[in-house]
Amino acid sequence: xxxxxxxxxxxxxxxxxxxxxxxxxxxxxxxxxxxxxxxxxxxxxxxxxxxxxxxxxxxxxxxxxxxxxxxxxxxxxxxxxxxxxxxxxxxxxxxxxxxxxxxxxxxxxxxxxxxxxxxxxxxxxxxxxxxxxxxxxxxxxxxxxxxxxxxxxxxxxxxxxxxxxxxxxxxxxxxxxxxxxxxxxxxxxxxxxxxxxxxxxxxxxxxxxxxxxxxxxxxxxxxxxxxxxxxxxxxxxxxxxxxxxxxxxxxxxxxxxxxxxxxxxxxxxxxxxxxxxxxxxxxxxxxxxxxxxxxxxxxxxxxxxxxxxxxxxxxxxxxxxxxxxxxxxxxxxxxxxxxxxxxxxxxxxxxxxxxxxxxxxxxxxxxxxxxxxxxxxxxxxxxxxxxxxxxxxxxxxxxxxxxxxxxxx
Ligand SMILES: Cc1ncc(COP(=O)(O)O)c(C=O)c1O
Numbered sequence: 001x002x003x004x005x006x007x008x009x010x011x012x013x014x015x016x017x018x019x020x021x022x023x024x025x026x027x028x029x030x031x032x033x034x035x036x037x038x039x040x041x042x043x044x045x046x047x048x049x050x051x052x053x054x055x056x057x058x059x060x061x062x063x064x065x066x067x068x069x070x071x072x073x074x075x076x077x078x079x080x081x082x083x084x085x086x087x088x089x090x091x092x093x094x095x096x097x098x099x100x101x102x103x104x105x106x107x108x109x110x111x112x113x114x115x116x117x118x119x120x121x122x123x124x125x126x127x128x129x130x131x132x133x134x135x136x137x138x139x140x141x142x143x144x145x146x147x148x149x150x151x152x153x154x155x156x157x158x159x160x161x162x163x164x165x166x167x168x169x170x171x172x173x174x175x176x177x178x179x180x181x182x183x184x185x186x187x188x189x190x191x192x193x194x195x196x197x198x199x200x201x202x203x204x205x206x207x208x209x210x211x212x213x214x215x216x217x218x219x220x221x222x223x224x225x226x227x228x229x230x231x232x233x234x235x236x237x238x239x240x241x242x243x244x245x246x247x248x249x250x251x252x253x254x255x256x257x258x259x260x261x262x263x264x265x266x267x268x269x270x271x272x273x274x275x276x277x278x279x280x281x282x283x284x285x286x287x288x289x290x291x292x293x294x295x296x297x298x299x300x301x302x303x304x305x306x307x308x309x310x311x312x313x314x315x316x317x318x319x320x321x322x323x324x325x326x327x328x329x330x331x332x333x334x335x336x337x338x339x340x341x342x343x344x345x346x347x348x349x350x351x352x353x354x355x356x357x358x359x360x361x362x363x364x365x366x367x368x369x370x371x372x373x374x375x376x377x378x379x380x381x382x383x384x385x386x387x388x389x390x391x392x393x394x395x396x397x398x399x400x401x402x403x404x405x406x407x408x409x
Contacts, residue, residue: 003398004398004399005395005398005399007332007335007336007395007396007399008332008335008336008337009331009332009335014335014336014337015336015337015338015388015391015392015395016336016337016338016385016388016389016392017337018337020337020385020388022339022376022381022385023339023376023377023378023381024380024381025200025201025205025376025377025379026200026201026205027205027267027270027274027379027380032266033263033266033267036262036265036266037259037262037263037266040053040054040258040262040265041258041259041262044258046231048235049231049232049235049236050230050231050232050234050235051228051231051232051255052258052261054258054261054262054265055073055255055256055258055261057265058071058073058211058261058262058264058265058268059071059072059073059211061265061268062211062213062264062268063213065179065268066186066188066189066194066213067186067188067189068188068189068194068213068214068215069214069215069216069217069220070213070214070215070216070217070220071211071212071213072211072212072213072214072220072223072224072227073209073210073211073255073256073260073261073264074209074210074211074212074227074254074255074256075208075209075210075254075255075256075257075260076197076199076208076209076210076254077105077173077175077195077196077197077198077199077202077209077210078105078108078109078197078210079210079227079252079254080195080196080197080210080211080212080254081105081106081109081171081173081195081210082109082112082226082252082254083193083212083222083223083226083227083252083254084171084193084194084195084212084223085109085110085112085113085143085171086113086222086223086226086250087193087219087222087223087226088142088143088169088171088192088193088219090110090113090114090142090143091113091114092113092114092115092116093114093116094113094114094116094140094142094143095114095116095118095138095140095141095142096110096114096116096117096118096141096142096143096144096145097117097118097119097120097133097136097137097141097143097144097145098110098117098118098119098120098145098348099119099120099122099127099128099145099146099147099149099348100119100120100121100122100347100348100349100362100365101122101126101127101147101149101344101345101347101348101365101368101369102147102149102173102344102345102348103147103173103175103344103345104345104348104351104353105197106145106147106173106348107119107145107348107354108353110145111353111354111356111357115356115357116357117354117357117359118136118357118359119347119348119349119354119357119359119362119365120132120133120136120362121362121363121364121365122149122362122364122365122368123155123364124299125149125150125152125298125299125301126149126150126152126313126343126344126368126372127146127147127148127149127152127153127154127155128146128147128154128155128159129364130155130158130159130162132362132364133159133162134162137162137166137168138166139166141166141168142168142169143168143169143170143171144159144162144163144168144169144170144171145170145171145173146159146170146171146172146173146191147172147173147175147176148172148173148174148176148177148180148187149176149311149344150176150298150306150309150310150311150312150313151176151177151178151180151306151307151308151309151310151311152177152180152298152299152300152301152304152306153177153180153181153182153187153304154182156182156183156185156190157183159190160190169191169192170190170191170192171191171192171193171194171195172187172188172190172191172194172195173194173195174187174188174194174195174196175195175196175197175202175310176202176308176310176311177196177306177307177308177310178196178202178203178204178271178307178308179203179271179272179275179305179307179308180304180305180306180307180308181304181305181307182303182304183303183304187307188213189213189215192214192216192219193212193213193214193216193219193223194212194213194214195210195211195212195213196210196211196212196213197209197210198210198211198260198264201310202308202310203271203274203275203307203308203310204264204267204268204271204308205267206260206261206263206264206267207260207263208257208260209256209257209260209261209263209264210256211256211264217238217239218239221236221237221238221239221242222242224236224237224249225237225242225245225249225250226249226250226251226252226254227249227252227253227254227255228249228253228254228255229246229247229248229249229253230246230247230249232255233245233246233249234246271308274379275307275308275309277379277380278308278309278377278378278379279306279309281378281379281381281383281386282309282312282377282378284383284386285297285312285375285378285386285389285390286298288390289314289390289393292393292394292397293320293397293401294316294317294319294320294321294397294401295314295315295316295317295393295397296314296315296317297312297314298312298313298314298315309377310377311343311344311374311377312374312375312376312377313343313344313372313373313374314343314372314373314374314375315371315372316329316371316372316373317371318371320397320401321397321400321401322400322401324400326342326370326371326373329396329400330342330373332396332399332400333373333392333393333396336392336395336396337392338375338389338392338393339375339376340373340374340375341373341374342369342370342372342373342374343369343372343373343374344369344372344374346369347362347365347366347369349361349362349365375389
């Protein structure tokens, strides 16, 4: 029989003492990075087209990395999504479908264009549920937005088949999924316009920033028009219908800060290294978690590559823990000094801002949100810390397991 120790929340000894720093992200600014950024700032030159060289270089590298014709950097992922919805000409009467489990900004900018938003439940990964999508889709659907949650690509074969059948536009929110692949194809290459956040928590982390990619000149120009004005538009707009807006653009300024672009240009060369470190640590945790009854590591399908692996979500199976309340289980882990929390963001249909869409509660999302918790996506941390996390899991699980479960063993 496994030893049952007194939990820290009930006065026992903490598994991880307070003084240990758990998780460090974004990557520390070392001298190489500072020199790189300083060099750009010293010159701070505009290119012949009238916008910073550093921005042009980053966009070229990013589009090359994803494999699209165009990339346009913005001051946030939210701005990139807003640009995308604007460029796709979403109007009041248009029907759109958005995943229920995602960060709110996947859907919030849409409300500026239409309130006709349907929310779609999730599959076992947390991604858009194809069965539910099939139920909600119709000939009236103008746009489907998907999020590759936690870096795990959505079921793209099925989504692309539906796209062919219903002829909707697709936006991929790839904010969690830098360098993720579905059957060897990069995410960010399936939809008309696809978006990546580069905020401080993301794999490509620049403080605040975003980038959108597309293969369509028309859509690129529309996004550019909402991002910028003047010089850049003068040199980059090729389509006659757009040229009359050169002075003003479309009245927003979503363009990126050059310092963020310089940071992005530096960080883009490190992604592979970060991904390797992260996968090594998280795969180790998954292997060990498989031996702890009642906690399920995140599923990764054989035909995908998770790339950024943004957020590591563990499923809690109450039945193994004497039906212990999920919140109490999390509190017990936190009490042990583990940095864990309910995974992700509440389903969009539960958020007051989306009330105007008259959403209904979605069972699959509710269950997913209330049975998964996340741990830090360890990247640079030492194995000692990771082993302490595993010890903390085991300790809390041992406590809440049914006693009969142990007697049987
Ligand atoms: C899935 C998803 N979409 C969009 C965003 C918005 O990006 P940003 O914070 O750069 O505006 C985020 C940020 O957390 C996100 O996780």
